[in-house]
Amino acid sequence: MPRPSLQDQRSEEILDAYLTCVARFGLEGATQERIAAEAGVKRPLLRHYLGNRDQMVAALNTHVVDSFNLLTGRLDATLAGITSAAELTDLLFAEDAGNDPRLLLAWQALSVSAAGQPEMRAALLDSLQQFLDVLSAALHRIAPAADPARVRAVAQGISSSFVTLDSLSPLNPPAGWRQELKQAALLLAGTLEHSPRAGGS
Amino acid sequence: MPRPSLQDQRSEEILDAYLTCVARFGLEGATQERIAAEAGVKRPLLRHYLGNRDQMVAALNTHVVDSFNLLTGRLDATLAGITSAAELTDLLFAEDAGNDPRLLLAWQALSVSAAGQPEMRAALLDSLQQFLDVLSAALHRIAPAADPARVRAVAQGISSSFVTLDSLSPLNPPAGWRQELKQAALLLAGTLEHSPRAGGS
DNA sequence: TTGTTATTTGTCAAAATTGAAAATTAACGG
DNA sequence: CCGTTAATTTTCAATTTTGACAAATAACAA
Secondary structure, eight states: OOOOOOOHHHHHHHHHHHHHHHHHHHHTTTTTTHHHHHHTTTTTHHHHOOOHHHHHHHHHHHHHHHHHHHHHHHHHHHTTTTTSSHOOOOEEEEEESOHHHHHHHHHHHHHHOOOSSSHHHHHHHHHHHHHHHHHHHHHHHOTTTEEEEEEHHHHHHHHHHHHHHHHHGGGGOOTTHHHHHHHHHHHHHHHHSSSSSSOOE | OOOOHHHHHHHHHHHHHHHHHHHHHOTTTTHHHHHHHHTTTTTHHHHHHOOOHHHHHHHHHHHHHHHHHHHHHHHHHTTTTTTSSHHHHHHHHTTOSSHHHHHHHHEEEEEEEHHSSSSHHHHHHHHHHHHHHHHHHHHHOTTTTOOOHHHHHHHHHHHHHHHHHTTTTTGGOOOOHHHHHHHHHHHHHHHHHHOSSSSOO
């Protein structure tokens, strides 16, 4: 019997180091040398496990999308039990949330360079669409009478506040901004609870 | 007398090409060769006008920040005459707005790599702060009785929707998203007009 | 025309990044 | 111990990117 395979484990470790470097230096700034140093391995191992550069980018893309979708799935399950907008924003904007900004930063870095790759672009866009769907569904449960079009708009607004939070993290923004973004999301969600129908009541 | 200087003009042209490349390829992906091709000049001219790579990045940073601040100033003047939240969002989310996404994309690309440079980070953060101040002031004029803390929160939310619009542009998102983000901003601003005083749970 | 200055181009060397293969080492079962 | 397979390291070539300087060209005034 051969030596046991570390293919999956090593691939994960390297992809995580790749993710870190992309979040910190951008996609083109994440050189193989930096990734290898971050992962604590020799450079040729990157090629061994993930292939050449193009294949590495593709692997990172699927890794980011999969991770994002996984979090979205968990969020969907968590949001199943909530009943108010306050609970929703508490969950999304919790300070101790396991949500590390690297994921979104890599997502954005990939999105600017994925203009030419249709499949990468589709996967990225779809992952965001799923996130919006989960938010919309939760909002619909909170305010069943609300106009669906308004629900989608509110989901977009909450999503953008949420995304902005991670997007700004490299700049170490003032601490109050987190609370302001959270409150914006809360106010937005509140518009569904208080004025349920579009033209009505 | 010497030959007339094209220093300012050429520098602007090159910086604009630099901006384009950074928006499309990221900061590290904007190689001098790509910039030169985009600007329609030979590569050594970049060095002649903007200096070496570090100096080029610094020049781009000030260019982006200055351009952003200029737009913020114009926006401030334009918003001076408005009286409703609808006018504000119409101005910000107009499709034909001269606002090209390159500026924000470069702003974000710089922000992720500016973690180590305190002065770059400060300038970027300050430019965003000014934008938020302008939004807050306009919202305050629309709803003078509103709680200042809520006004800031609403400004953050509107800003994040606005920023997200440009941030997603490389992915060519569905056309409806623009309207949804605009409506989110409108709903958010509406919370100030309709429920003037605090309370916000 | 000539001198002066700025622009523009040409060219080379150094450094960094990547691609790719061969060679070595380590773990496991028999 | 031996054979097998995977992990790891070593090594070199090719490409890309940048830094830097010298030379050439163009515009303007006297």
